[in-house]
Amino acid sequence: xxxxxxxxxxxxxxxxxxxxxxxxxxxxxxxxxxxxxxxxxxxxxxxxxxxxxxxxxxxxxxxxxxxxxxxxxxxxxxxxxxxxxxxxxxxxxxxxxxxxxxxxxxxxxxxxxxxxxxxxxxxxxxxxxxxxxxxxxxxxxxxxxxxxxxxxxxxxxxxxxxxxxxxxxxxxxxxxxxxxxxxxxxxxxxxxxxxxxxxxxxxxxxxxxxxxxxxxxxxxxxxxxxxxxxxxxxxxxxxxxxxxxxxxxxxxxxxxxxxxxxxxxxxxxxxxxxxxxxxxxxxxxxxxxxxxxxxxxxxx
Amino acid sequence: xxxxxxxxxxxxxxxxxxxxxxxxxxxxxxxxxxxxxxxxxxxxxxxxxxxxxxxxxxxxxxxxxxxxxxxxxxxxxxxxxxxxxxxxxxxxxxxxxxxxxxxxxxxxxxxxxxxxxxxxxxxxxxxxxxxxxxxxxxxxxxxxxxxxxxxxxxxxxxxxxxxxxxxxxxxxxxxxxxxxxxxxxxxxxxxxxxxxxxxxxxxxxxxxxxxxxxxxxxxxxxxxxxxxxxxxxxxxxxxxxxxxxxxxxxxxxxxxxxxxxxxxxxxxxxxxxxxxxxxxxxxxxxxxxxxxxxxxxxxxxxxxxxxxxxxxxxxxxxxxxxxxxxxxxxxxxxxxx
Numbered sequence: 362x363x364x365x366x367x368x369x370x371x372x373x374x375x376x377x378x379x380x381x382x383x384x385x386x387x388x389x390x391x392x393x394x395x396x397x398x399x400x401x402x403x404x405x406x407x408x409x410x411x412x413x414x415x416x417x418x419x420x421x422x423x424x425x426x427x428x429x430x431x432x433x434x435x436x437x438x439x440x441x442x443x444x445x446x447x448x449x450x451x452x453x454x455x456x457x458x459x460x461x462x463x464x465x466x467x468x469x470x471x472x473x474x475x476x477x478x479x480x481x482x483x484x485x486x487x488x489x490x491x492x493x494x495x496x497x498x499x500x501x502x503x504x505x506x507x508x509x510x511x512x513x514x515x516x517x518x519x520x521x522x523x524x525x526x527x528x529x530x531x532x533x534x535x536x537x538x539x540x541x542x543x544x545x546x547x548x549x550x551x552x553x554x555x556x557x558x559x560x561x562x563x564x565x566x567x568x569x570x571x572x573x574x575x576x577x578x579x580x581x582x583x584x585x586x587x588x589x590x591x592x593x594x595x596x597x598x599x600x601x602x603x604x605x606x607x608x609x610x611x612x613x614x615x616x617x618x619x620x621x622x623x624x625x626x627x628x629x630x631x632x633x634x635x636x637x638x639x640x641x642x643x644x645x646x647x648x649x650x651x652x653x654x655x656x657x658x659x660x661x
Numbered sequence: 662x663x664x665x666x667x668x669x670x671x672x673x674x675x676x677x678x679x680x681x682x683x684x685x686x687x688x689x690x691x692x693x694x695x696x697x698x699x700x701x702x703x704x705x706x707x708x709x710x711x712x713x714x715x716x717x718x719x720x721x722x723x724x725x726x727x728x729x730x731x732x733x734x735x736x737x738x739x740x741x742x743x744x745x746x747x748x749x750x751x752x753x754x755x756x757x758x759x760x761x762x763x764x765x766x767x768x769x770x771x772x773x774x775x776x777x778x779x780x781x782x783x784x785x786x787x788x789x790x791x792x793x794x795x796x797x798x799x800x801x802x803x804x805x806x807x808x809x810x811x812x813x814x815x816x817x818x819x820x821x822x823x824x825x826x827x828x829x830x831x832x833x834x835x836x837x838x839x840x841x842x843x844x845x846x847x848x849x850x851x852x853x854x855x856x857x858x859x860x861x862x863x864x865x866x867x868x869x870x871x872x873x874x875x876x877x878x879x880x881x882x883x884x885x886x887x888x889x890x891x892x893x894x895x896x897x898x899x900x901x902x903x904x905x906x907x908x909x910x911x912x913x914x915x916x917x918x919x920x921x922x923x924x925x926x927x928x929x930x931x932x933x934x935x936x937x938x939x940x941x942x943x944x945x946x947x948x949x950x951x952x953x954x955x956x957x958x959x960x961x962x963x964x965x966x967x968x969x970x971x972x973x974x975x976x977x978x979x980x981x982x983x984x985x986x987x988x989x990x991x992x993x994x995x996x997x998x
Contacts, residue, residue: 467884468885483880484877487944507869509863
């Protein structure tokens with residue numbers, strides 16, 4: 362902390378954002394849990410006539426982790442890319458903290474506290490670590506001139522305190538090519554946390570990670586909720602998602618087919634449901650015996 | 662506090678060795694091109710001391726190298742962002758069509774010059790808009806627009822040449838091609854704009870975005886970088902640089918002909934690539950381009966001065982360019998491992 366940037370007192374707070382304790386809100390957590398931080402209503406999206414999403418409604422509350430699961434082509438990535446402003450929906454509404462947002466762009470979403478962790482796909486390999494941390498949101502002085510010194514120092518602090526990079530071999534100027542898979546994943550997560558996001562979207566964050574790295578990543582997701590922030594966690598692997606999520610939202614062929622609180626459904630039940638949905642497109646709910654058609658379906 | 666990754670093993674002497682290697686590889690493209698430049702200069706100086714120990718040839722270089730060097734600076738930024746522009750030699754001439762028209766109508770040289778720059782910007786804008794809006798690869802599009810701009814030039818001036826003696830003694834003339842403390846203004850512009858380019862690339866949002874876009878365009882999109890705007894701005898800057906270089910060239914020789922700029926395409930690109938800028942985008946150096954321009958621009962006169970026939974120049978060009986690019990590629994592969 363001692364060599365944090367003194368010329369930018371405001372940045373010290375930001376530099377510590379990697380430490381989730383700094384993200385903890387001062388007001389009681391219960392207030393936040395009631396409030397919907399993010400809501401999608403009847404969102405539809407198609408690409409070249411193919412329906413990627415049909416009438417999808419999801420609500421994410423404060424201090425909540427949603428696990429978004431579904432087979433390949435179920436629409437998981439389309440859904441998160443709509444939430445992050447990368448794609449615009451064909452129809453439907455997006456609300457952030459109760460306010461309707463028209464024409465959500467990536468920049469707007471990031472400014473409103475939605476950050477995504479896309480693994481290495483969103484890292485620029487030949488560029489330095491600091492350039493990757495501040496990609497799209499560089500610290501500037503005036504007229505677009507970069508404050509490279511502050512970005513280097515902040516990155517160094519994040520590396521030390523949040524990523525556990527203590528090696529002298531890694532500096533803020535090291536290109537990403539010099540990092541291992543786990544280190545890259547850490548960089549992608551730290552980048553999202555640094556900007557004090559309220560909603561963090563993790564796209565298959567455990568892919569390609571070793572067992573111990575996966576465990577650390579899952580702990581990280583739990584800490585997001587403990588800090589009063591929300592997350593949407595996408596994974597093929599329901600075993601990973603189940604252990605950290607409050608609710609599992611199951612997508613199939615562009616529709617939400619179920620929304621299951623993990624407190625009420627066992628992992629075995631959900632696995633069976635997923636298998637049934639993958640095979641038949643619908644399922645019989647072991648809880649109430651009703652068919653999916655009578656089921657509320659929507660997550661809102 | 663959970664950390665996501667294992668701590669690396671503690672620092673050892675191997676680390677220090679790797680740090681040295683990292684330093685060398687990081688700066689290798691700049692060290693390499695500078696060394697090549699010095700070696701070529703030493704060879705020329707030893708073989709033709711009567712030429713290379715007098716200032717006249719340097720004044721000549723200072724006047725002629727910036728014509729393609731200026732465009733090479735803008736191209737460096739454009740290529741780092743993953744695009745390219747092959748139409749710039751035609752923009753040399755097209756800008757001057759605007760100059761000729763406005764100067765003849767108003768008699769105002771400065772206004773004519775500004776028109777030329779504006780036309781350069783417009784030509785760059787057309788390139789940028791077509792490339793980004795229609796998703797045409799820049800290489801393909803600018804092959805088309807280079808014919809378009811050249812053809813437009815020929816039609817507009819009816820294939821004629823113009824003498825530009827009216828620029829002699831004007832402020833615009835002095836600023837573009839006069840002398841500052843004995844140094845040709847062409848060189849002053851080249852040096853100043855090299856510094857400006859360095860600032861834009863390494864200390865400005867524009868260069869930050871250009872690096873990321875050229876490195877991984879999908880990542881840039883996912884992180885909300887304004888890709889279309891950045892790419893268009895870089896095409897516009899290239900157009901302005903080409904028009905400025907064209908005006909400089911014409912003002913210096915008091916002549917404009919519609920084929921102007923022909924022959925600058927390959928030297929400018931060679932300067933960029935010899936300087937270590939990656940053809941795949943994401944990486945490049947302004948110093949490399951600056952020195953590369955003098956290396957490329959210096960060889961021809963040097964070959965004549967040392968007593969070789971001029972037609973050796975292409976052979977030696979080829980050898981130097983191929984060697985430089987191979988060295989960059991090898992160093993880059995070592996850096997990646």
